[in-house]
Amino acid sequence: MSAPPQDRTRPAATTRTGHSAPRRSRRPVDSVPVWLKAVGVVVAALFVLPTLVVVPMSFTAGGTFRFPPAELSTQWYESFFTDPRWTAAVGNTVQVALTVMVLATVLGTAAAVGLSRMRSRWAGLLRATLMLPLVSPGIVIAVAVYVSYLQWRLVGTFGGYVLVHTAMAIPFVLVSVGASLGGFDNRLLLAAQSLGATPWRAFRTVQLRLIAPGVVSGAVFAFVTSLDEVVVALFLRAPQFETLPVRMFNSVTVEIDPTVAAASSMLVVLVTALILFPQVFRLLRRRRSNGKAMS
Amino acid sequence: MSAMTTTTRTSPPGAAPRRPRGGRGRGAGALVVPALALMGAAVLLPLFLSFLRSVTEPSPGLSNYAALLTDGVTLTIFSRTVLVAAAVTLATLVIGYPYAYLMTRVGGTARLLMVAAVLVPFWTSMTARNFAWLILEQREGPIDRALQTIGIDGAVLLGSAWGVGLAMTQVMLPFMVLPLYSAMSGIDRKLLLAAQGLGSRPLTAFRRVFLPLSRGGMISGGILVFALSSGFYVTPAILGSPQQSMVAQLLAQRTNQLLDFAAAGALGTVVLVFTLLLVSLAGRFGGSATALGGAVQAKGGR
Amino acid sequence: MTSTTATRAEAGSRTPGIHISLAGATKDYGLARPAVADVDLEIASGEFVSLLGPSGSGKTTTLNLISGLETLTRGTVSFDGTDVSDVPAHRRNLGMLFQSYALFPHMTVAQNIAYPLRERKVGRAEIRRKVAEVLGLVQLEGRDDNLPKQLSGGQQQRVALARAIVFGPGALLLDEPLGALDKNLRGALQTELRRIHREVGSTFVFVTHDQEEAMTMSDRIVLFHEGGVEQVGSPRDLYEAPDTLFAARFLGEANTLEVEGDPASGTVTHRGVSWAVPAGVVSPEVARRPVSTLHVVVRPEAVQVGTGEVPAGRAGVELRVRDVEYVGHFVRVLGNGPGGEPLTAKLPAGASPVAAGDRVTFSWDGADQRLVPA
Numbered sequence: 001m002s003a004p005p006q007d008r009t010r011p012a013a014t015t016r017t018g019h020s021a022p023r024r025s026r027r028p029v030d031s032v033p034v035w036l037k038a039v040g041v042v043v044a045a046l047f048v049l050p051t052l053v054v055v056p057m058s059f060t061a062g063g064t065f066r067f068p069p070a071e072l073s074t075q076w077y078e079s080f081f082t083d084p085r086w087t088a089a090v091g092n093t094v095q096v097a098l099t100v101m102v103l104a105t106v107l108g109t110a111a112a113v114g115l116s117r118m119r120s121r122w123a124g125l126l127r128a129t130l131m132l133p134l135v136s137p138g139i140v141i142a143v144a145v146y147v148s149y150l151q152w153r154l155v156g157t158f159g160g161y162v163l164v165h166t167a168m169a170i171p172f173v174l175v176s177v178g179a180s181l182g183g184f185d186n187r188l189l190l191a192a193q194s195l196g197a198t199p200w201r202a203f204r205t206v207q208l209r210l211i212a213p214g215v216v217s218g219a220v221f222a223f224v225t226s227l228d229e230v231v232v233a234l235f236l237r238a239p240q241f242e243t244l245p246v247r248m249f250n251s252v253t254v255e256i257d258p259t260v261a262a263a264s265s266m267l268v269v270l271v272t273a274l275i276l277f278p279q280v281f282r283l284l285r286r287r288r289s290n291g292k293a294m295s
Numbered sequence: 296m297s298a299m300t301t302t303t304r305t306s307p308p309g310a311a312p313r314r315p316r317g318g319r320g321r322g323a324g325a326l327v328v329p330a331l332a333l334m335g336a337a338v339l340l341p342l343f344l345s346f347l348r349s350v351t352e353p354s355p356g357l358s359n360y361a362a363l364l365t366d367g368v369t370l371t372i373f374s375r376t377v378l379v380a381a382a383v384t385l386a387t388l389v390i391g392y393p394y395a396y397l398m399t400r401v402g403g404t405a406r407l408l409m410v411a412a413v414l415v416p417f418w419t420s421m422t423a424r425n426f427a428w429l430i431l432e433q434r435e436g437p438i439d440r441a442l443q444t445i446g447i448d449g450a451v452l453l454g455s456a457w458g459v460g461l462a463m464t465q466v467m468l469p470f471m472v473l474p475l476y477s478a479m480s481g482i483d484r485k486l487l488l489a490a491q492g493l494g495s496r497p498l499t500a501f502r503r504v505f506l507p508l509s510r511g512g513m514i515s516g517g518i519l520v521f522a523l524s525s526g527f528y529v530t531p532a533i534l535g536s537p538q539q540s541m542v543a544q545l546l547a548q549r550t551n552q553l554l555d556f557a558a559a560g561a562l563g564t565v566v567l568v569f570t571l572l573l574v575s576l577a578g579r580f581g582g583s584a585t586a587l588g589g590a591v592q593a594k595g596g597r
Numbered sequence: 598m599t600s601t602t603a604t605r606a607e608a609g610s611r612t613p614g615i616h617i618s619l620a621g622a623t624k625d626y627g628l629a630r631p632a633v634a635d636v637d638l639e640i641a642s643g644e645f646v647s648l649l650g651p652s653g654s655g656k657t658t659t660l661n662l663i664s665g666l667e668t669l670t671r672g673t674v675s676f677d678g679t680d681v682s683d684v685p686a687h688r689r690n691l692g693m694l695f696q697s698y699a700l701f702p703h704m705t706v707a708q709n710i711a712y713p714l715r716e717r718k719v720g721r722a723e724i725r726r727k728v729a730e731v732l733g734l735v736q737l738e739g740r741d742d743n744l745p746k747q748l749s750g751g752q753q754q755r756v757a758l759a760r761a762i763v764f765g766p767g768a769l770l771l772d773e774p775l776g777a778l779d780k781n782l783r784g785a786l787q788t789e790l791r792r793i794h795r796e797v798g799s800t801f802v803f804v805t806h807d808q809e810e811a812m813t814m815s816d817r818i819v820l821f822h823e824g825g826v827e828q829v830g831s832p833r834d835l836y837e838a839p840d841t842l843f844a845a846r847f848l849g850e851a852n853t854l855e856v857e858g859d860p861a862s863g864t865v866t867h868r869g870v871s872w873a874v875p876a877g878v879v880s881p882e883v884a885r886r887p888v889s890t891l892h893v894v895v896r897p898e899a900v901q902v903g904t905g906e907v908p909a910g911r912a913g914v915e916l917r918v919r920d921v922e923y924v925g926h927f928v929r930v931l932g933n934g935p936g937g938e939p940l941t942a943k944l945p946a947g948a949s950p951v952a953a954g955d956r957v958t959f960s961w962d963g964a965d966q967r968l969v970p971a
Contacts, residue, residue, distance in 0.1 A: 032400045040397040043390055043468075044412040050465055051419055051427045053437070067430050067437060107330040114326025126327055133338055135574040137526025139543040140563045141338055143550040147348075147559075148341035167337035170330055199322075228420050231528045235551070248422040252429060252533055264423035271418045279407045286403060488666050489699035491686040492770075493760065494716035500687075503712075507703045 051268055058261035065256060076262040086259060089247035096158065096243060097226040100165040104222040107166070108173025109215050113207070115174075116181045127174070134171035138231035141168070146235035156238020164236065165226040172225055173218035180214025342567070349560030359561035369545065369562065376542040379460050380524035386464040387471035387520050388513060395475035395512075396505075399482075417469040425533040428462035429453065432534060454536035463530045470523060471516040478512025479505075518577035522570045542566060614643040614800035615767035617663060621672035624658050631670070632658040634824045640768075642677075645794050645801040647811035650821030651847070657772060659821070660804050664770050665689045676767060687716075692761030692799075694774040698753045700745040706732075706756050707741035713764040731759040734793065751782045758793065768800035775810065787814055808848045812836065820844055836896075840882045842971045845894040852895045852940045852959075854914075860884075860968060865893060868935040872912035873963050880969045890971045899965035900942035902930055902951055903958050913960030916940065918953050932959070 053067070058076055060069030080086050111130060115123050133141060145164050146155065154160030184207060192202035208215070230245035237246045244263065251260035349359045363369045398409050416424060431438050432452040442450050452458030482505060490500035528543035535541060540548075546566065549559040617640040625631040633655040640646050648656040661667035662674055665686030673682045681689060693699075700709050707728050714724045732738050735755040745753055754774055761769055771790075775783045791814060794801050805811050811818050812832040820827040820835060820843075828840045839845035842853060858865035860879045865872065874893075883891065893912075907913035916932040923946070930942040930951055942959055951957055 032397065036393055036397055036400075039393045040401075040409065043394040044409060046390070046465060047412045047416050047468060050431060051416060051424050053427045053430050054423060057430055065430055065433060066435070067433070103333075107333060110326040111330035114323045117323035117326075126331065129339070130327075130330060130334055132334070135522075135571065136342075136567055137523075137528075137543065137570055139526060139528040139546050140567045140570075141342070142528075143546055143559050143563055144341040144345035145338065146550060147556050148344055163333070163337045167334050170334060224418060228422075230422050235547075245420065245422050248420070248426065249529075249533070252422070252426045260422075260426055264420065264426055267420045267423050271420075272415050275411055275414050275418060279411050283404060283407055483697060483699065485695050485697050485699045486701060488686070489693060489695060490701075490712070492664060492666070492691060492693035493713035494687050494690070494764070495712075496685075496687055499716070504701055508701075 054261050054264040054268060057258070058265040060258055060261070063256075063258065065258065065261075076258045079257075079259045080262045080266075083259065086244075086247060086263070089242055089244045092158075092161075092241060093227060093244040096161045096165060097223050099158075099162050100169050100226040101219050101223040103162065103166045104169035104173050105215060105219040108170045108218060108222070109177050109211075111170070112174050112177035112181060113203070113211075116178070116184070117186065130174055131171045133168045134175075138229075142232040142235045145232060149236060155236050156241045158241065160236050161226075161233065161241075161243065164232050165229055166222075168229060168232070169222035169225040172221035173215075176218040176221060177211060177214040180211040184210055345556075345560040346564050347560075348557045349564055352557035359557050360565070362558060363561060363565065372540055372542055372545050375456060375539070376525050379456055379463070379541065380521050382460050383463045383467055383524045384471075384517050384521045386460070387468050388517055390464070391468055391471035391475055391516070392509075392513070395472050395479055396509075398472075398476050399479045413469045413472050416465070421466070421529050422533075424466060425462060425530050428458075428465070428530075429533055432458045432462070453534060454539065456535070456539050459531050459535045459539070459541070462534050463524055463527060466527075466530060467520045467524055471520050474516040474519060475509065475512040478515070479509050482508045515577045518573050522573040522577070526566055526570050614798060615676045616640065616642045616678070617768060617800060617802070618675045618678075619659070619662070619672065620675070622659065622662055622669055622674060623671040624655075624662060624667055625670040631824055633662065635672070636826055638819060638826065638829070640800060640802060643798055643800055645791075645803065645814065645816045647803045647805055647815035647818045648821060649805055649808060649811040649818050649847075650827075651806055654821035655824040656804050656806075656819075656821045660770050660772055660802060663768075663802060664691055664693055690764075690767050692764070692766035692769040694754070694757055694761050694769065694771040696773040696776040698745070698750075698757045698777075700753055700757055700760075702745055704744075705741065706737070706743050706745070706748070709745070709756060710760045710763050712760065717764060719764075727763055728759075731763045734762075734796065735759045735789075750778055751786060754778065754786065755789075758790075762793070762797055762799070766799065768802060769797075771801065771803045773804055773806070776805075783810070790814065812848070818848075820847065822847075837967075838880075839894060839967055839969060840880045842892050842894070842969050845892075845967065845969055850897050850941060850943075852897060852900065852938075854893045854895075854934060854938060854940075855936065856891050856893050856968075858891070860891070865891065865968065867893070867914070870914055870935065872907075874966070874968050875963050878964060878967050880967060882970050883968060886970060892969050892971060894967040894969055895961050895965060897929070897941040897943035899961045900940075900959050901961065902942050902944060903960060904956070905958065907958050907960050910963075911960040912963055912966060913958050914940070915956065915958050918951050918955045918957055920953050921951060930957075932957070934959075 056069065057065065057067055059072045059074065060066070061071035061073035061075065062069060115127055118126075141164075149155045149160050149164075154163065188206050188210075189199075189202045192206045193199065197205065228245060229243075230249055233243050233246045234249060237243070242250075248260045248263055251257035251263075350357065352359075394409070398406055401409065430436055433439070434451045434453065436453075439451055442448075452461060486504050486508070487497075487500045490504045491497060495503065526543055527541070528547065531541040531544050532547070535544065537544075542562070543566075546559055546562050549555050549562065617638075619636050619638040622633060622636040622638075623631055624633040636655070636659055638659075648659055650656045658667060662669055665681070665684060669682055673680050675681060676689070701712070704712070710728045710731060711724045714727060719727070728741070729738075732740065735758055737752060737755050737759070740748065740752070740756075745756065748756065754777075757774070774790075775786055778786065787810060790801075790803075803811070803814060812835075815832060817829060817831055818835050819829050822841075822843050828835060828844045830838075835844060835848050839848065839851075845851045845853065854867045856865040856867045858871075858874075860874060860883055863873055863876070865874050901911075907915070914934050916934060918930055918932050920931045922929040922931065925946065927943050927946055930944060932940050932942075934940045940959055
C-alpha cells in the first residue's frame with residue numbers, strides 16, 4: 001500500500017493490515033441501539049402489565065383486596081353473573097351504550113358531513129362547540145350536568161344517561177368521520193346527481209359508502225365512550241339505576257367487593273382481544289402477501 | 296340556530312339560481328342542527344347555568360370567585376394539583392419519548408405490537424386500571440413488599456400524591472405517546488443521515504436535528520397530558536385521600552357533600568377555562584383533539 | 598482529526614478531491630441477491646463520475662458504501678489509498694446531496710450552511726465569511742435568514758449544495774439531486790453543477806437513473822445492472838461501443854437484432870440474411886463470458902433508408918415502413934425486421950421520401966454496428 005498522495009485530504013482512518021476481503025460483521029449504520037430497545041420493552045411492560053394484576057386478584061377466595069390471594073376460587077365470577085346488582089348494572093350499561101352508539105353515530109355523522117360542506121367561517125366555531133365535551137374535564141361536566149339534571153328530573157334515569165353520554169360521544173364520531181371525509185371530493189355528489197340520483201341517494205350510494213370506515217370506527221368509539229364513562233355516571237347514579245363503571249367504582253372505594261376484580265379481568269381480556277385481533281389479522285395478511293411477492 | 300343563519304348567509308337571498316342540493320352550502324347547516332341541539336341541551340346549557348349560578352348566587356357578583364382565593368383550601372389544592380400534573384407531564388414525556396422514537400424506527404411487526412401496547416390501556420376501562428393500581432399500591436401490596444425487601448418500610452403509596460402521580464403517569468402515557476409518535480413519524484430520516492454526512496456524530500445529529508424537530512409533538516403532548524391530569528377525577532378519587540386531594544375531588548365534594556352549587560360553579564368555571572386555554576394552545580402545535588380521538592388512526596400503525 | 602479538518606476548511610473552497618477506490622465491495626441484506634456484489638471501481642481525484650442504472654441496480658447502495666451510510670458486507674473502500682471501511686460516516690469528510698434536499702427545516706439558510714463548519718469548530722468570523730462566499734458561489738446572496746420552506750425547490754437544492762461544499766469535502770456525493778425538479782430547472786442546475794465542479798475542483802460522484810443527464814454531465818459513467826458494474830467508460834465509449842445488450846439499450850435508442858454465427862469468422866446471420874462483422878466492433882465481453890445469444894446493435898442515426906437491394910459493402914435488412922414520425926429536426930422511420938423486432942431509422946428532416954407502407958431497406962456501415970452478448 002503506497003503512501004497517500006494528499007495527506008491533507010486523508011480522513012482519520014485505521015489502515016487495515018491486509019487480508020483480502022474479510023467478511024465484515026459491523027453494526028449497520030443508523031441501527032437502533034440495544035439500550036433503546038430495552039427501554040421500549042420496559043415501557044411496553046409498563047403499559048400492559050400493571051393492569052393485568054386484576055386477573056390473579058379476581059381468583060381470590062377472600063373477601064378483601066389482599067394480594068397475592070391466599071387461596072383461590074371462582075366465587076367472584078359467580079357473583080358477577082348472579083348478583084342482581086351486577087347483572088342489572090351490565091344490562092343498563094349495554095342498553096345505554098347501544099342507544100348512545102346509534103344516536104351519536106347518526107347525529108355525529110350528519111354533523112360531520114354538514115360541517116364538511118359548509119364554506120362559512122362559522123364552521124370552525126361550530127366544530128369547536130361540538131368538540132367541547134372531548135376537551136373539557138369530565139368532572140366539570142359532571143357537576144354542571146348533575147345540578148341541572150336534578151332540576152330536570154333526569155338523574156338516575158335511562159334518558160339522562162343517554163343524553164349526556166351521546167353528547168360526550170359525538171366528538172369522537174366527528175373526529176373519525178371527519179378524518180375519512182378529509183379525502184372525499186364533494187364533486188362526486190354533483191356527479192352522482194348529474195347522473196340522475198336524488199341528493200339522498202347520492203349521499204347513500206356514494207358518500208356514505210366511501211366514509212363507511214370512519215362511521216364504523218366512530219360508532220365503536222361512541223359505544224366504548226359510554227361503556228367506560230364513570231365520572232358523569234357517578235353523579236347521575238341512583239340506587240335503582242347505575243351502570244357497570246359506577247358499580248365497579250363503588251365496589252373499589254366503598255364496598256371492597258372483589259367482584260370488581262372479576263369484572264375488571266373480563267373487561268381487560270375483552271379489550272385486549274378486540275385490539276389484538278385486527279393487529280394479528282393485519283400481520284397475517286401482510287405475511288401472506290409478502291410470501292406471494294417472494295414466490 | 297346559528298347553523299341556519301350561516302347557511303343562508305352563504306347564498307344571499309334573491310341571488311343563486313337553483314343549484315343542485317347536497318353539494319356545497321345549502322342544507323349543510325340543517326345537518327349540524329340536531330347534533331348541536333342535543334349538545335346544547337345535554338351539556339352546554341348545564342355548563343352555562345352553572346356559570347350563571349356562580350355569578351348570581353347567593354348575590355350577584357364575583358364573591359364566589361373571590362372566595363376561591365381566600366378560603367385557604369382551594370389555593371393549596373390548586374397548587375398541589377398543578378404540581379402533580381406537572382410531574383406527571385414530565386414523567387410521561389421522559390418515558391414516552393424514547394418509546395415513541397423507537398416506534399418510528401422498528402419494523403412492521405414490532406411496530407404493530409408497540410401500537411397495541413399503547414392502545415390496550417387506552418381502551419381498557421379507567422376504573423379497572425385504577426383498581427389495578429390500588430391493588431399494587433395498597434399496604435402490604437406488591438409495591439410495598441418490594442420496597443420492604445430493599446429496606447424501605449412503611450412507604451405506602453396509596454393515599455399519597457406520589458401514589459396518585461405514579462398511577463396517573465401510566466394512565467396518561469398514551470396521550471403523550473400518540474402525539475409524539477405522530478410528530479416524529481413526519482420527520483425525514485434523511486436529515487439525520489445528512490447531519491452525519493456533514494460531520495455530526497449520530498448522537499449529536501439526533502440532538503441538533505431530530506430533537507428540535509420533534510418539539511411540536513412534545514409541546515402538544517405535554518399540554519394535553521397536563522390539561523387532562525389537572526382536571527382528572529378517577530385516579531385521585533380511587534388512589535388519593537381527602538388530606539391530599541386534588542381540584543377534581545374538591546369540585547365533587549362541594550357539589551355532592553356540601554351542596555354548594557354556586558361555589559362549585561365558580562371552581563368549575565375556573566377549571567374549564569384553564570383547560571380550554573391549554574387545549575387551544577396545544578391545538579396550535581398540531582391538533583390536540585385529533586391526538587385524543589386519533590387512536591383510530593393510530594391503529595393503522597402509521 | 599479536528600485540526601486536520603480545520604486546516605482543510607481554511608484552505609478555501611478549492612480542493613483537489615480524493616481518489617476513491619472500491620475493491621470487491623459487497624452489500625448483502627440477505628435477500629435473493631446482494632444489493633451490490635463485488636464492485637471494483639477507481640474514481641480519480643477531481644473526476645466527475647456518474648453511477649447510472651435503473652432503480653434497484655445498486656448505484657445508490659454503492660454511493661452509500663462510499664459515504665459510510667451503509668456498511669460493507671465484504672470488500673474495502675479506500676480514499677487516497679487509505680482503507681476507510683471502518684471509518685464512520687461523520688468522519689469521512691464528504692459532502693452529500695440528496696434528492697429530498699435534506700435541509701434542516703428548523704434552521705435558516707445560513708444556519709444550515711454553517712452546520713458542517715460548526716461541527717468542525719470553525720471560528721465565528723470565519724463561518725460568516727465562508728457562508729457568504731459559498732452563497733455567492735450558488736447565487737443565493739442575501740438569502741441567509743430565509744427558512745428552507747420559503748425557498749423554491751431549485752433554491753433549496755442550491756442551499757443543500759452550498760452546505761455540502763462549504764467545508765471543503767474530499768468529494769461530493771450526489772444522490773439523484775435533480776430528480777425532484779422540473780425539466781427546465783434540471784437543465785439550469787446541471788449546467789451549474791458542472792460549473793461548480795470546475796470551480797471547486799473536487800471529486801464528484803453523481804447517482805442518476807437518467808441516461809441523458811449522465812451523458813451530458815460526466816467525465817465517465819459507471820453503468821450498474823443487477824448489483825454489479827456492467828460497463829465503465831466515457832459517455833462516448835458507452836454510447837458508441839456498448840459492451841452488452843443491456844448497456845446498448847439503457848443508453849440511447851438502439852436497434853437490436855439477434856444473430857447467429859461465430860464472431861471469429863467475421864460473418865453473422867439473421868433469419869437467413871448474412872453480413873460481415875469487422876473484428877473492431879465485437880464487444881470484448883463476447884470473448885469474456887459464455888455467450889448464449891449474440892446481438893447486433895445499430896443506433897437509429899446510423900441507419901440509411903433506401904429502396905431495392907442492400908448496397909454492397911453494407912449490412913442491412915428489407916422491411917415495410919410501419920409509420921413515419923415527424924419530430925422537428927428529424928424524422929423517425931419505423932418498421933419491423935424479418936423477425937418482427939421493431940427497427941427505427943432517424944433521418945434528417947426533409948430527407949424522407951418514404952411513407953407508411955413502402956418497401957424499403959434499412960442499411961448501415963459495418964463499422965457503425967456493435968456485436969454484443971445478451
